[in-house]
Amino acid sequence: MNACVRAVVRAALYRSVETVGVSRGYSGLWSGDAQALTSRSVGGIARWGGTILQTARCEEFCTPEGFQKGINNIRTLGIEGLVVIGGDGSLRGARELHNAGIPCVGAPASIDNDICGTDMAIGTDTATNTILEALDKIKDTASAHQRAFVVGVMGRRSGYLALAAGVAGGAEMVIVPERPMSMEEIVKEMAQARERGKPHFIIVVAEGARPTATDICECLNTVAGPKYEARLTVLGHVQRGGSPTAADRLLATKLGASAVEMLLSGQSGIMVGIRAGRPVAMPLDEVLAEERPADEELVRLEEMMAL
Amino acid sequence: MNACVRAVVRAALYRSVETVGVSRGYSGLWSGDAQALTSRSVGGIARWGGTILQTARCEEFCTPEGFQKGINNIRTLGIEGLVVIGGDGSLRGARELHNAGIPCVGAPASIDNDICGTDMAIGTDTATNTILEALDKIKDTASAHQRAFVVGVMGRRSGYLALAAGVAGGAEMVIVPERPMSMEEIVKEMAQARERGKPHFIIVVAEGARPTATDICECLNTVAGPKYEARLTVLGHVQRGGSPTAADRLLATKLGASAVEMLLSGQSGIMVGIRAGRPVAMPLDEVLAEERPADEELVRLEEMMAL
Amino acid sequence: MNACVRAVVRAALYRSVETVGVSRGYSGLWSGDAQALTSRSVGGIARWGGTILQTARCEEFCTPEGFQKGINNIRTLGIEGLVVIGGDGSLRGARELHNAGIPCVGAPASIDNDICGTDMAIGTDTATNTILEALDKIKDTASAHQRAFVVGVMGRRSGYLALAAGVAGGAEMVIVPERPMSMEEIVKEMAQARERGKPHFIIVVAEGARPTATDICECLNTVAGPKYEARLTVLGHVQRGGSPTAADRLLATKLGASAVEMLLSGQSGIMVGIRAGRPVAMPLDEVLAEERPADEELVRLEEMMAL
């Protein structure tokens, strides 16, 4: 996200517009916590994981009084337009602000890549690479041990991360929320893979999938017995950090700069996304109306590549 | 490239088509050096840099006799269609083979991202991240020393790598073949950046740019004297290796699988590229006719972000 | 381990001695599975995780008949001396072989660093860095969320990995097998850390410690309620892979070369270890007699650094 903050500040400065950074998202909007950002104060931040503005949930902002307090702070601080970087929840807030008359442009940030209106969200590429490195390391010793490895990754509603990392990392099976499987099917596929001569069996499981990574691991170690010695890896918040990849920084830079340009051209109530490498705008109403479907191309590739 | 080889083999297998791997490109075609590839022989290769099939130049293949020898080998080996993975030179060869009646589909691989007909070429994302890591490391001590750092990167005709890494890595200046600069302009921009309070000055220079990285460094250390103590980094072939990123492996997988599908559907003389995440085909004649122009969006972002 | 294999082969070759590689450890010894290794066959292997010789457990070798079969194979293959690379179990086997008259020198390999007679074992440095990267990534977003992060790492009997990574990575608490703690103590320390203004709380837990990482996480999320929102990371076999670090490759090279020199000078029944950067020998009887105690210096540093 830092690369996006940097882009907003410098793209604004390029047009002689000043910027302030609101700390901890809507929490800072509610409490009026904001500082002027200069080109120097965003220098060198693009390579740090996390965000210099920090994030937090804010229940107060969700109440009518809290929301009004936030709007008052926006006016007091002299803010003429907002760039809101975040996922579903953040973008809903942006729509509310737009509806209340505050010029607002959203930029999609979500490691799950579950936001409509953009090919990719900020953070997804970095998280995919983090999982990929874990899979590569598991493979180093996997072939030496003839075991099953169950790897739990993020993705509450969306299996994108699991599929993308699974295809790139050569997992033998990927289990996603959009496509539930039974333990019987899993065990059967494992048996078939072993017959095809697969030296190991790696299962990538998204957080929101059923059965869960823990369930699968326990089942393999109890029901299936010594035949399938299963080992568990749960990456957890490791996936949310790390120095962003080049693709993530470039995406964040494009989106941040475009968000500023759209605001300055009078647009609001939209999210800026990327399509074929170019910035595109979509009304927040549309972005938030749809559930992003599973990437059928990835599902198909996963099936082929697991051969 | 290994991920592309894996994809070709497994996508073919998925349709019950057998594959052979030709070693060292046209050199192996000329000498008839090819082995059957099975799902197992491409297992786990996607994470290695380089390619299991190796690469080489082959002058013999460029002669009419050598070319005919290659065609005879294709027939003898029972090859019914070819997927050619590579850059400009490789794709020219693919066009020749197509013109000689051999079904041929190309897949773009080039760290310079200088091939028309695709958003991205295989290898570019990995190389960009390698340069980015170098820039990040230089920045760690750059701010502590108030020096100029000149970083030479690949890109003989194209400044894509330099621009992409420069924007992502926060370089103060990027010099590319498509946009020559004079030493006077460079020194002037450095002076202005210092006035704006920039704690360091990093110049990324593409291989084909003028002046070169070495020239700039020497000039700063002699003409400008102690005022601009410049340090040189030349990354060289470090940029060609390394475990491929997730984006590169996914791209290579998509292109490899699509190339097989296109061949099987009777297409030839085309290159499969990626556009907005989806495979697209372009005739090799078109691909090879145009010089890919500099990415104007990146040029514009670089200017803004260097503020 | 590959760097050690390379070192054994080339150090032997340097003295005009031939080497064969036994596949899958004692399993290959039992089945007579061994190939000649040349300088070329170990070229470039040092950077791969795992080992080209593969590893496996072998119950047959543990029986008197299986052991005798292994000894016969050693004689049949013309093996005049053995370098055994591995942990506790492998070194016990080496002692048995020495007692049966086969010249044998052990080299310690264990990511837990739980082997006596050496400052460091092969694999420990790489695993520590892998954990450290995970901790660094967790910290990126940890400060933004005010949560507790529980990270389970390897170490069944030894807390070395947990302590080393915890001190290097700035964990707030490290729980090791050698020093059990109660949940009450853990919750109390967390409360104190929060009072000192710590923006996050990271607990590194070794595999063999009590309570376990999973126990701690569950307890924090149920008993302590919303006050301590805990998130779990279990690294699992990710810790066993990855390209070895420079320190690991240098250590493995020193130990492998010295093992060959010791064998050639007529020594046997010993393990070669490292002490202050220099190779030292210790009788396998001594190595296997003692439990390596917890590193008191690390325990002390951990306490100070968690302030």
Added chain:
Amino acid sequence: MNACVRAVVRAALYRSVETVGVSRGYSGLWSGDAQALTSRSVGGIARWGGTILQTARCEEFCTPEGFQKGINNIRTLGIEGLVVIGGDGSLRGARELHNAGIPCVGAPASIDNDICGTDMAIGTDTATNTILEALDKIKDTASAHQRAFVVGVMGRRSGYLALAAGVAGGAEMVIVPERPMSMEEIVKEMAQARERGKPHFIIVVAEGARPTATDICECLNTVAGPKYEARLTVLGHVQRGGSPTAADRLLATKLGASAVEMLLSGQSGIMVGIRAGRPVAMPLDEVLAEERPADEELVRLEEMMAL
């Protein structure tokens, strides 16, 4: 170095001693630029490359007047003892301060590992791993091209980095300041390696070696002609940055904590080093009297491993 700063602050705090951080080394001492450091202000810094205290050269401090000004600042700031982290130059300054009556303990930091009185200096392990990654990447495509790769690394007086990375990374030749070679010898060794079947030839050259990396590359490309197509990599300041490795952070933590303990026990005019993993003290006079000799063990290993 940040890990060392953290260790000094927290080890002092552990003994209820306050710390101030002097900015930019002797430059800050001269100008009186220092801030109180708390446990919180050093939280999370260990993973950043560079140093939060910044570094700079200071010519003024080298004059008798400047030195006296520094001493006066030390007294004014209420500093009762100094921990000086750095290389040769920094340690000379520490000796001067000690001789002038200021309690001073040095800690060795130098990526060249060229300081006597310690097995390893802070920064060396990180730099070695950075070079190693570059060598690994070069090897990925090196075997596919049959070329010579010349890699210039740091080390003005000491070849430690070049040797350590060269042995770990499997370089075919390492050229260090302590052991000059002629171009004839280099070309001869290359020819012999090719005869032994080496698929590539990587030469690691320390900065202070003769001939230099640039000289070797130019010579191979002109004199030896197309037979030896040589490619140059110069890593430069990339080697000075990057997130420190686990070993570097542990070393820095041990040295920082010990330096505080030594100061508090009344010691001065010494440098704290590491020997077999334990802190040891050596008088600065001795540390600065000797030139650290080349590591003969590494030279020997390099010769064997290049086979």
